[in-house]
Amino acid sequence: xxxxxxxxxxxxxxxxxxxxxxxxxxxxxxxxxxxxxxxxxxxxxxxxxxxxxxxxxxxxxxxxxxxxxxxxxxxxxxxxxxxxxxxxxxxxxxxxxxxxxxxxxxxxxxxxxxxxxxxxxxxxxxxxxxxxxxxxxxxxxxxxxxxxxxxxxxxxxxxxxxxxxxxxxxxxxxxxxxxxxxxxxxxxxxxxxxxxxxxxxxxxxxxxxxxxxxxxxxxxxxxxxxxxxxxxxxxxxxxxxxxxxxxxxxxxxxxxxxxxxxxxxxxxxxxxxxxxxxxxxxxxx
Numbered sequence: 001x002x003x004x005x006x007x008x009x010x011x012x013x014x015x016x017x018x019x020x021x022x023x024x025x026x027x028x029x030x031x032x033x034x035x036x037x038x039x040x041x042x043x044x045x046x047x048x049x050x051x052x053x054x055x056x057x058x059x060x061x062x063x064x065x066x067x068x069x070x071x072x073x074x075x076x077x078x079x080x081x082x083x084x085x086x087x088x089x090x091x092x093x094x095x096x097x098x099x100x101x102x103x104x105x106x107x108x109x110x111x112x113x114x115x116x117x118x119x120x121x122x123x124x125x126x127x128x129x130x131x132x133x134x135x136x137x138x139x140x141x142x143x144x145x146x147x148x149x150x151x152x153x154x155x156x157x158x159x160x161x162x163x164x165x166x167x168x169x170x171x172x173x174x175x176x177x178x179x180x181x182x183x184x185x186x187x188x189x190x191x192x193x194x195x196x197x198x199x200x201x202x203x204x205x206x207x208x209x210x211x212x213x214x215x216x217x218x219x220x221x222x223x224x225x226x227x228x229x230x231x232x233x234x235x236x237x238x239x240x241x242x243x244x245x246x247x248x249x250x251x252x253x254x255x256x257x258x259x260x261x262x263x264x265x266x267x268x269x270x271x272x273x274x275x276x277x278x279x280x281x282x283x284x285x
Contacts, residue, residue, distance in 0.1 A: 002017040002021075002050060003015060003016045003017065003239055003261025004050075004240045004257070005052065005255055005264070006052045006053055006242060007054070007242040007244060007255070008054035009058070010244070011025050012264075013060060014257070014264065015052040020039075020047075021038065021049045021062075022036055022038050023077075028266065030276075030277035037076065039073070042069065047066055047067070048066030049063065050063045051063030051101045051102030053102045053103050055072075055107065056106050056107035056110075056111070057107045057108065058075055059073065059074060059080060059081075059104075060072065060074075061073075061104045061113070062102070063099040063115060065096075065098065065099040068085045068096040068099065069084045069096065070082070070083040070096070083128065083132035091121050091123055092123060093123045093126065093137040094123070094128070094134035094137065095117070095126075096115060096117065097119075097121070098118040099117055100116050100152050101115070101116035101153050101154040101163075101164075103154040103156035103161065106130075111129070111130035112129070113132075114126065114156060114161060115128065116148075116154050117151060118150060118151055118152065119150070120148070120149050120167070122137075122146065122147050122148075123137045124140075124148035124151045125138040125151060126138070135177070136177050138161075138163075138177060138179070139178075140172065141179060142178070148172075149167040150168060151165050152165070152166045153190075153191065153192045153193050155194055159175055161173070162195050166190060166191050167189070169184070169188065169189045169190070170183060170219075171193060171203070183201065183215065183218070185219055186219070186221060188203075188209065189207075190203035190204065191206045191239065194241050196245060199217035200216060201219075202214055203215055204239075204241050204256060204258075205238070206237045210227075210228040210235045210258070211225075211226060211227050211228060212238065212254070212267065214269060226256075226265075232275065232276055233265070233273035235256065235258050235265075239260060239261055240261075241257065242254075242255050243255075249268065250270060253268065254267045254268070263276050265277075
């Protein structure tokens with residue numbers, strides 16, 4: 001099941017694709033804030049959602065791999081913008097081949113969009129302006145001939161972008177579109193990330209060794225917040241996460257989407273689990 005989380009202004013948006021793609025808003029206590037909306041397919045392709053982001057105008061952006069496009073919707077589900085990838089070579093700069101991740105920030109003409117593609121490719125991470133014009137193709141490790149490996153999640157915060165590469169077991173950090181440094185994750189393969197204001201990074205790993213980690217700014221392990229398991233407070237095949245920072249660790253909340261997208265749990269940084277969203281099962285979402 002394809003699923004993703006995004007948060008803005010105290011609202012947690014949940015994207016899931018089961019018998020059709022749908023976005024539903026919740027508050028951080030698990031209360032549903034409306035019915036949400038279904039994402040219609042484009043005329044010539046099936047909808048294949050692979051990323052979710054909310055911009056400063058509260059528009060909901062979807063990375064639609066099937067349409068090879070970035071699509072924006074109002075909170076009422078009206079499609080208000082669509083940016084299509086160029087035709088031609090699959091490895092061209094600004095192409096939307098194998099879309100896997102999306103980040104958005106800003107309002108109106110100051111909007112910045114980043115689109116990430118999976119696989120192993122040189123032009124996997126592209127920066128666009130509000131009109132969909134390609135501003136740059138970001139260089140992996142600062143190497144113009146380098147390749148991203150398994151790019152799967154993006155987190156944009158101010159001038160800093162964190163790019164998660166599952167196959168390379170690393171997180172690359174860019175500042176103003178230029179490579180800044182890389183975090184090696186000590187052997188585990190992060191599939192979802194959420195940076196904190198102090199430079200630490202939350203990271204989730206899927207598979208048999210599913211877990212939620214807190215990493216130090218240098219990529220070393222600060223602590224394991226949750227380990228593999230099916231019970232509440234454990235993690236099983238996480239696919240997305242986001243964070244709402246509070247005044248300290250006890251008041252910072254982490255939303256984690258696991259079981260392939262079926263369950264949403266909320267944790268504190270000290271490992272406490274506040275529970276799962278009661279209305280977010282596949283049957284009711």
